[in-house]
Amino acid sequence: MSVISRFSKVFLFEEKDALLFRLDPRIKLIKSIILMVIVFFIQDPIKIGILMATLLVEFKILGKVLFKVLRSILYLTPILILIIVANYLATYDIIDTLSPLLRFLLFVMAVDLFFFTTSPDDFSLTLEALRLPMTISLSFSLALRFIPTLSMELNDIIEAQISRGLQLDKGNILTRIRNYIPLLIPLIVLSIKRSIEVAEALEIRGLRPGVKRTSYKTLVLSGVDYAYIIISLIIIIAIYLLELKHLISLAKL
Amino acid sequence: MIIFDNVWFKYGDRDYVLKNINITIKEGEIVCILGDNGAGKTTLLKHINGLLKPSKGEVYVDKLNTKETSVSDLAKKVALVFQYPERMFFTESVWKEVEFALANFGFEEDIRVHRIRKVLNMFWLWEYRDRSPFTLSGGEQRRLAIAIALAWDPKYVVLDEPTAGQDGFQREILIDIIRNIVYREKTIILATHDIEFVFELPECRIIVLNKGEIIYDGSSVELFNNYPELLIEAGLEPPSLSKLIQTLRKEGKYVVFKNYDDAVDKIYNLIKGG
Incomplete structure (x- = not known):
């Protein structure tokens, strides 16, 4: 854990x-x-x-x-x-x-x-500077942004399943791999739900792919x-x- | 018996989240831990089944020191139902979801079948036994989560925010369930900031947490009638009837309400008496 x-x-x-x-x-x-x-x-x-x-x-x-x-x-x-x-x-x-x-x-x-x-912000600016399509650069930076959230969620799931008697380090290698299923399925379900929520939140705030955007923060070489x-x-x-x-x-x- | 003996706890090198916690919980009690977000409720609950170990002090569950006992051994005695427990489902049927914990704790096949049958009936989930837990409604999922926790017959049932995301009807069912669990000689410890919910459980003992410290430990009738300011101090809104009591007392009418029904009777008498 x-x-x-x-x-x-x-x-x-x-x-x-x-x-x-x-x-x-x-x-x-x-x-x-x-x-x-x-x-x-x-x-x-x-x-x-x-x-x-x-x-x-x-x-x-x-x-x-x-x-x-x-x-x-x-x-x-x-x-x-x-x-x-x-x-x-x-x-x-x-x-x-x-x-x-x-x-x-x-x-x-x-x-x-x-x-x-x-920083994740700088990272997405870099991707935009590389002239990647927004859908790709946004997906990348969102993915990075969600690593800490997911790891917190994974921790919650581990604690919940341990409370239901799951023992991760029990059994031979095959059983140990199988022990991770109760962690992975809720994590995947949660991630899919979250990604739908994020997509809706972005749409509500007026994000439209394909429309040229300007940046609030621009990169300037010093x-x-x-x-x-x-x-x-x-x-x-x-x-x-x-x-x-x-x-x-x-x-x- | 669960004993918190002078417990202090902090995550890493941050400030203490729990400060000087001393609680003794006897068998058959309903204990409600009230507190604002971030008061340390969940942290306190996680100490009971050993997910967290105190930084200072000791926690004993039936004389077992949680520092020296594994979580899986403690989990047999203490069922901890997390906030949004339905997020932890992963099997394809309600039956298997309940069976998972029973298998983990090593129950024999015939005992498993018997227990699953019993809890699913007790929580009105029997007809859903072959359905995927993901297709149940929010209230049914919450009931299933509590049913799972009761299946292995733990002595203590710990519920973290049982009413989170539940409508009024589901909350009434939850109150019935909690009374039912206590009737079966179990001890319940629940954490919540849902004051109205607690008000409907007048038999419970209340512990108010404020920034990791206990500021009240006693009966709910006493708290809601005489110390509503403690709730405000802890960042909680006193129940509406508690506010009514204060107003009436200012007007010179000394009343004590034990619960909603009692309050209705007394207000009715007041009106009738002029």
Whole structure:
């Protein structure tokens, strides 16, 4: 029970007074995408390690979300173990095992960079800035908005079913999976009911798809945004071009 | 017997939601916990079957400390019916919905059949036994939820906002049901902010919660006749008859109303006497 609520807390957006939160969401999205792409081009685990270190410093100092990022990685432990085992069995080489693992972690951190520091409002503005149709951008931002509500509802359902004698951690794996049916069905029923209510509420407030809308809040790039993306690009390119041999010889000098 | 011994509770590192709660509930009592939204009613109820454990102090259910007993063991003794219990239905028939809890608590097949038959008849739901619980009306769903809770024969029945979203007719049925449950020697603890509903249950003991503290613990007649200001303090509207009592007393007519019927008699006598 508590695992689920802790898990959902990771995805709950918390506003913090930090630079990353004030940046233009488009800039953060660009950086995230660059990182996600570069993951496929850098093979060297040391380079990825350096890049990860810069990101961790960024999370700590510019974002104050380091703890949250580390926790999100912690939840991926089963996948991480799978990657390590599968790669080691395929290559019997530590470097070749480490590289995909670190690249996966970097990818996760790139996703975190955008999602942990962008408010649902900014998120929907970004989607609109990407010129996505309103139905898609609205569905996305509504879905994000309802994660905390749903997790609260799930908690209520769990408590109610436990009060009716449901024991989630009883029996073998098959029974345990079946134990979740009394939770999932009410959750799905509630979600469908809720989505109908939301749709009606939106219609009542005059939302019509296909009509051109203007925004109350618009995204404007500031000097800080440009500085951030330029510095980030310099760091990423420098790490990409870095010749480790030179570095080692420099260290020897 | 349920004992709250000096219970304090807070969620995480926020402020205390329950402060210094001391209650002893004896068998066969009807206890109504009154309070505004956010007064801590639901939090208090969740302590009884161990869903929440006190941050400070202890809760004992029949001498079992809830901190040392699992929820499933406590749930056998304490049936907790949540607000909007109908939202938790998930099976395809009323029969199976009742059977779910009985199966969880490990009752044998013949006992299950007997119990389901009994509660469905008791709550006028027998004819719906093969229907999907989702197709029942709001009142029937609420009745089914309470029927489910009684099926495994718990000693204590805890109802959270039983009248929420129910019309006047359903509330009368609920009052009958509650009297019926007590008649079967069960203890009822219910939380509500529906004052008029409580007024119609004059036999109940009332506990008024205000911001997590108990500000009144005593009989309902005493509260509604003599301390309506406590209800206002707790953010609740005193029942209309309670206001009438105050007005009459200001006019120099000292009256005590036990319930609606009693009030009607006394007002009638007042009018007749001039």
